[in-house]
Amino acid sequence: MINQGWIYLTVLALLLVVLNAVFVASEFSLIKLRYSHFNDALLEELRKVWRFKRILFRVDRTLRFIRLVLMCITLLLGVTLVALLNRVVVHWGIVVEFPEAALLFIVAFFGTVSVQHVIGHLVPRGIALQHPVEVLQATTWIVWPLLLVSFPLMRIFDPLSRTFLRILRLDPDVSLNQLDLEQQVRSLDEDDAVPDFTQRVFKNVISMRDLVVQDVMLPRNQIQYFNIFDGNAINVKLSKSAGHTRYPLCEGDLDNCIGIIHIKDIFRSSVDVQRLDFKKMARPVVYVGPDDLLEQVLEKLLDMRLHMALVQDEFGGTVGAITMENIVEVLVGNIQDEFDSETE
Known part of the structure; x- marks a missing residue:
């Protein structure tokens, strides 16, 4: 007989994977809309919709929030898989001691990485880069409410991060824009339709901002x-x-x-x-x-x-x-x- 706890943990793990895919798709759709040669008229139409306006107005803050959520999801998924595997070995009557416990954590780790990378990252990333508008429209219903709820937390985390960066004598005002742009540039390498010369020129344009x-x-x-x-x-x-x-x-x-x-x-x-x-x-x-x-x-x-x-x-x-x-x-x-x- 299937233990009811297994069902709950399995459903929770699947929900976390789906939620991870939603936020990854939202992240790459924002990057695509922000840095590609996009239809400006359509982008302005999106900004007129109340739920899009807040997300597109401060894309950098939205991306920071999405990455925070993705980190939390990954941690929760790892804990969930460990608990699920623990129930499996207990159900089979295996005594979990040091070697078995180590193996259990290794299996949970690689399971989390595999599921996250394929289903939770690669697939939604590919969809978002090809259909950014549709993906943003579909994912905003989840991202926007959570963004509002997390706003107080972001107001706490941002000053803390700036304080630590100052302690390390680093610039606290460095934006994630450059990283987002580099991610978009790297995506060109995987697009066979973009000639090598075009990719090289585009990368040189990005690097020119550092030249005097x-x-x-x-x-x-x-x-x-x-x-x-x-x-x-x-x-x-x-x-x-x-x-x-x-x-x-x-x-x-x-x-x-x-x-x-x-x-x-x-x-x-x-x-x-x-x-x-x-x-x-x-x-x-x-x-x-x-x-x-x-x-x-x-x-x-x-x-x-x-x-x-x-x-x-x-x-x-x-x-x-x-x-x-x-x-x-x-x-x-x-x-x-x-x-x-x-x-x-």
Whole structure:
């Protein structure tokens, strides 16, 4: 005769697995909606629904709550399986001593891991990444009420975690956004429909947020510039040998730059080169700092429709230059045109 306790424990274990799958699906649907090229109009429609609005308004907090619940479910499932296996061995009349007890815990551990990984993680993860909207709509009814109930606990746990991080001299304001984004990037590796080049560019875009100007800039000793005191003929001769399209126009050296000369402006002019006024032709020069974020510099160049900026240190000296090509090479790799040699 089946013991009634077995039924309760078995049902509880199954419910925990299902609940784990629900929260895993909700987690990955949120990540998918947050970081993929998604239908913005549909996402705005979701935000208008009261139960979605609170979840989507603070996705980072929702994800922290989901991970807390998943940890609790895993612990409860392990305890439940241990109790269930204990009832089995007692029913069979096996005396549980040290070797048997150790084996019991090992079986419970691997059983929990296997069930959680396959049914409670891999399957709902795959469903959520392919159908994020439908999954979020289906799981919100469970996630949203529990999120409201757990709000007081999160208000306690968050300050505690920040305190411990400060004790360890770590930044307490680091968000989980980067981890969530990395998870989305890793999911690209499993998608055969996404070409390798696209995956590499996407990963480079994510890693660019950690780069600053001095990581990719052209150092001062490699910058070729026009010296206004040398005369137009010498400067044009330099441009022919160097092969670039833009040159800083300087009075003596790079610390006294008065503008940027575009070589097209010279050759488009109907005036003889010797009579050209390079000062009037020069375009404005933009300065950035060596520690400026590369993302911000890229945005600045795009907004100002410029291709080059000089890098200036805190003392006002020019330490290098950065071009749009330098930044693009961070994303797609080395760029060579028909005029570049293999050694450059």
